[in-house]
Amino acid sequence: MIDKDFHPERTKNETFTQDEYMEMKADLLKPIQHIGLWGKVWIGFLIAVIFAGVYAYYLQETKSKYVTVSLRDYTMWGVYISNFVFFIALSMIGVLMSAVLKLTNNEWYRPLSRIAEVVALGAICFAGISIVVAMGRPDRLHYLFMYPRLQSPITWDIIVVITYVVASMVLLYIPMIPSLSTCRNHLSNMPKWQMKMYEWLSFGWEGNPEQWKLLRKGVKILTIMIIPLGVAIQTVDAWLFATTLRPEWDSTNFSGYFISGAFLLGTAAMIVATFVIRKAYKLEKYLTEMHFDKLGQAMVLMASIYIFFNINEYLVPAYKMSSMHANHLIDMFIGEGALMYWMVVLFGLFIPAILPLFPSLRKPLPLFVIALIAVIAHWFKRYLIVIPGQLHPYLPIQDVPESWTHYTPSAVELTIVAATFAGMLLIVTLFSRFFPIISVWEVAEGKLEGKDEIINYK
Amino acid sequence: MKNLIRTFLVAAMYLLSGTVIAQDKTAEMSISFGKEDDKNVCKVALVSEGKPAAEIAVKLYVKRLFGNLQIGEEVSTDETGVASFEFPSDIPLNSEGKLVVLAKVEDDENYGSIEEETQTAIGKKVDLTQLELEKRSISGADAPLYFIAGSLIIFAGIWGAIIYVILLVFKIKKSATQTN
Numbered sequence: 001m002i003d004k005d006f007h008p009e010r011t012k013n014e015t016f017t018q019d020e021y022m023e024m025k026a027d028l029l030k031p032i033q034h035i036g037l038w039g040k041v042w043i044g045f046l047i048a049v050i051f052a053g054v055y056a057y058y059l060q061e062t063k064s065k066y067v068t069v070s071l072r073d074y075t076m077w078g079v080y081i082s083n084f085v086f087f088i089a090l091s092m093i094g095v096l097m098s099a100v101l102k103l104t105n106n107e108w109y110r111p112l113s114r115i116a117e118v119v120a121l122g123a124i125c126f127a128g129i130s131i132v133v134a135m136g137r138p139d140r141l142h143y144l145f146m147y148p149r150l151q152s153p154i155t156w157d158i159i160v161v162i163t164y165v166v167a168s169m170v171l172l173y174i175p176m177i178p179s180l181s182t183c184r185n186h187l188s189n190m191p192k193w194q195m196k197m198y199e200w201l202s203f204g205w206e207g208n209p210e211q212w213k214l215l216r217k218g219v220k221i222l223t224i225m226i227i228p229l230g231v232a233i234q235t236v237d238a239w240l241f242a243t244t245l246r247p248e249w250d251s252t253n254f255s256g257y258f259i260s261g262a263f264l265l266g267t268a269a270m271i272v273a274t275f276v277i278r279k280a281y282k283l284e285k286y287l288t289e290m291h292f293d294k295l296g297q298a299m300v301l302m303a304s305i306y307i308f309f310n311i312n313e314y315l316v317p318a319y320k321m322s323s324m325h326a327n328h329l330i331d332m333f334i335g336e337g338a339l340m341y342w343m344v345v346l347f348g349l350f351i352p353a354i355l356p357l358f359p360s361l362r363k364p365l366p367l368f369v370i371a372l373i374a375v376i377a378h379w380f381k382r383y384l385i386v387i388p389g390q391l392h393p394y395l396p397i398q399d400v401p402e403s404w405t406h407y408t409p410s411a412v413e414l415t416i417v418a419a420t421f422a423g424m425l426l427i428v429t430l431f432s433r434f435f436p437i438i439s440v441w442e443v444a445e446g447k448l449e450g451k452d453e454i455i456n457y458k
Numbered sequence: 459m460k461n462l463i464r465t466f467l468v469a470a471m472y473l474l475s476g477t478v479i480a481q482d483k484t485a486e487m488s489i490s491f492g493k494e495d496d497k498n499v500c501k502v503a504l505v506s507e508g509k510p511a512a513e514i515a516v517k518l519y520v521k522r523l524f525g526n527l528q529i530g531e532e533v534s535t536d537e538t539g540v541a542s543f544e545f546p547s548d549i550p551l552n553s554e555g556k557l558v559v560l561a562k563v564e565d566d567e568n569y570g571s572i573e574e575e576t577q578t579a580i581g582k583k584v585d586l587t588q589l590e591l592e593k594r595s596i597s598g599a600d601a602p603l604y605f606i607a608g609s610l611i612i613f614a615g616i617w618g619a620i621i622y623v624i625l626l627v628f629k630i631k632k633s634a635t636q637t638n
Contacts, residue, residue: 150601150609163616170623177630203627204634211630218626225619 021444025182028440031281031432032187039280039433046426053419056412057133065136068412074400075390075407080134082386083417086265086379087127087424088161088237089258093266094120094168095230099223108294110446111286111438115273116266117172118437122427124165124233126420131157133416153243156236164233171222173201174215178441181205194434234258241385247324248317248389257309264302265378268352271295271371273428275364277437286438289364296362299371303353310349327392337388340380348377485511487574489561491545498545498580500529502561503538506569510539514566518543521558551581 016024060068071078097116101109132138148155180202184195205211238258241249251257271292278287317325318333332341352374355361361370387407409417431437485506492499500518504511514535519526527549533541541561551557556577563572594602601609 149599150606151596159613163620167616167620170620174623174627177627204631206634208633210633214626214630214633218623221619221623225616229616 016444016447024444025186025440027283027285028436028438028443029183029186031283031437032183032434033189035433039429043426043429043433046422046429049422050419050426053416053422056415056419060133060412060416061138068410070403070407070410070413072401072404072407073397074393074404075387077134077386077390078407079383079387079409079413079417080130082382083379083420084127084130084134085237085258085382085386087123087130087420088233089262089265089378089382090123090269091120091127091164091168092230092234092259092262093123093269094171095226096263096266097270098171099226099230102223103227106294107446108291110442111283112270112274112291113442114172114176114439115277115437116270117168118428118431119269119273119424121165121168121172122424124161124168125427126424128161128165129423130420131161133420153236153240157240160229160233160236164229167222167226167229171219171226174218174222175439175442176435177201177203177205177215178207179436179439181207182440183436197434230262231259234262245394246389247322247392247394248328251313253309253312257313260302260306260309261378261381264299264306264348264352265375267295267299267302268371268374268378271299271367272375275368275371277432278364281432281437283438286443292364292367293359293362295371296356296367299352299367299374300354300356303349303374307349307353310345324392324394328389331388331392332384337384341384344377344381344384346377347373348381483507483511483568485514485563485569485572487516487561487563487572489559489574489576491578491580494542498547500543500545500559500578502533502535502541502543502574504535504541504563504569504572505539510537511535511569512537512539514539514541514563514569516541517562517564518545519560519562520549521560526560545578545580547580547582549581550584551579555579555583557581 065071069078094117097109098113102113132141135141144154144158148158180198184198184202187195187198235255235258238254242251242254274287274291274295278284314329314332318329321329331337351370355370356367361367391405391407483506485504488503488505490501490503492501502516502518504514504516512535515532516535517532518529518541520529521527529545530543533543535541549557556579559576559578561574563569565571594600596602596605
């Protein structure tokens with residue numbers, strides 16, 4: 001069923017002339033040259049949401065937190081932390097698209113890798129911000145660096161998040177050097193500062209063999225390194241929970257559960273990002289139906305693996321139904337959290353695992369709809385992992401205030417969460433406005449299929 | 459007026475009788491340690507107005523970090539005014555090699571509450587040398603050395619690679635100026 005369709009992109013031996021190369025460059029530089037009205041409205045909207053978030057944070061820090069946020073003694077980690085887990089999972093998109101596919105010679109990664117890396121960078125930056133927002137005493141943030149306790153998962157988290165941010169930035173930047181030189185040489189009518197920025201960032205790139213050799217070496221090292229780093233960041237994130245004494249987090253499978261969930265979310269988010277960028281910048285020639293077909297297949301695989309881990313996480317404890325797990329599980333299966341739980345199972349697990357099995361549903365639009373629903377479901381999935389279980393502590397206290405036994409995020413919390421999303425999307429949007437969102441040389445190199453060297457094209 | 463006087467008298471009698479019930483005598487308590495049949499015995503003696511106080515329930519405790527550990531069950535004083543407790547010899551002593559022992563009479567109808575405290579060296583000396591040697595631990599304040607070394611090796615490996623790649627970028631610039 002999967003390989004029934006004929007894909008000309010996969011079977012044709014391609015090469016191109018210098019003129020065609022120039023056309024390719026012109027196509028891929030076009031989004032930088034013109035911002036339409038809708039583009040401006042979109043950027044304005046994102047900035048407005050960010051300002052609303054900044055104001056909400058100002059309220060949170062100046063008024064009593066007991067009033068502005070819904071966190072209490074039981075639910076000590078609320079929507080900020082579930083949002084953090086979501087962004088950490090989303091950052092795995094870069095690992096999957098630019099490292100796993102590249103190292104396994106899946107050539108279709110080429111036009112997707114930069115999109116994935118930008119989304120990953122945006123996600124990891126706002127994951128970090130989500131943690132700071134969740135801190136009760138942000139004025140003591142520097143204590144984490146001054147008095148780190150090396151055995152604490154919190155310390156590992158700081159180390160691994162910072163390392164991943166830097167590695168993602170370098171991995172995004174290095175393959176972009178030839179593209180920046182292309183911008184410098186081919187763009188005209190741009191503001192002076194923008195041209196100066198390309199000049200400065202292209203680091204004297206002239207495309208000589210020695211420079212290509214150095215560039216490939218750097219990319220190779222980072223590509224290999226980003227995989228264990230990606231696994232490490234998900235694992236530390238999972239261990240933050242697994243090493244905390246709450247029954248539903250008491251799992252030896254947690255890191256595998258988080259990694260597989262991150263791969264599924266990454267694939268779904270990639271489909272959404274590819275669809276939107278393809279439509280907004282009219283890049284149908286480069287982001288083809290073949291890419292959606294492949295991403296759809298990848299989503300089926302990732303969803304199947306994630307279903308397996310979910311069975312481990314829910315059905316094994318449910319089979320034993322120990323008193324510690326029972327409260328939480330019954331709450332999820334038939335209780336207060338049941339509606340959200342089963343919606344997530346349906347839209348976040350089964351729909352992405354089953355529907356893309358049909359080739360007609362791997363076309364861009366239907367796949368985009370499936371993926372978008374899956375991304376939303378996965379945000380709620382992180383909410384379900386983090387929050388409901390905290391309402392059932394190991395040592396329940398008698399006569400606790402009513403507000404401890406329920407958690408609903410406050411308006412302040414939701415505004416800040418919305419602002420983190422706007423911030424992440426603004427990074428991706430602005431990046432695509434100033435830099436080629438598809439790597440020209442990587443796409444061209446893919447089309448050459450080894451018959452010629454990209455160095456020969458200027 | 460009659461009613462008022464009656465109420466006053468009833469109240470006064472009630473209060474007076476209450477005081478009598480709560481505490482009409484005072485007693486002095488003393489704690490001593492001894493040995494009986496190779497077993498350590500703690501004796502709590504109660505003396506009231508020079509006479510032994512019999513049939514008084516006494517509880518014995520040892521002070522621990524977060525509260526008092528009760529030793530055995532409640533024991534009543536005999537006709538000599540002494541309550542005998544078998545005292546275990548395996549309770550870990552504090553850092554000064556002592557145990558703080560408390561004897562309590564709680565809410566007795568004649569004597570109210572009485573408490574006496576003393577110290578003893580009966581108990582187990584804790585050998586802290588091993589703990590001192592293993593001061594570094596995963597659960598402690600300082601990480602074990604192997605843990606620090608392992609973390610630093612991983613950290614240096616990853617950051618070394620990142621810095622090396624950043625240096626490659628500068629090399630790219632250098633190789634351009636050479637060709638120019």
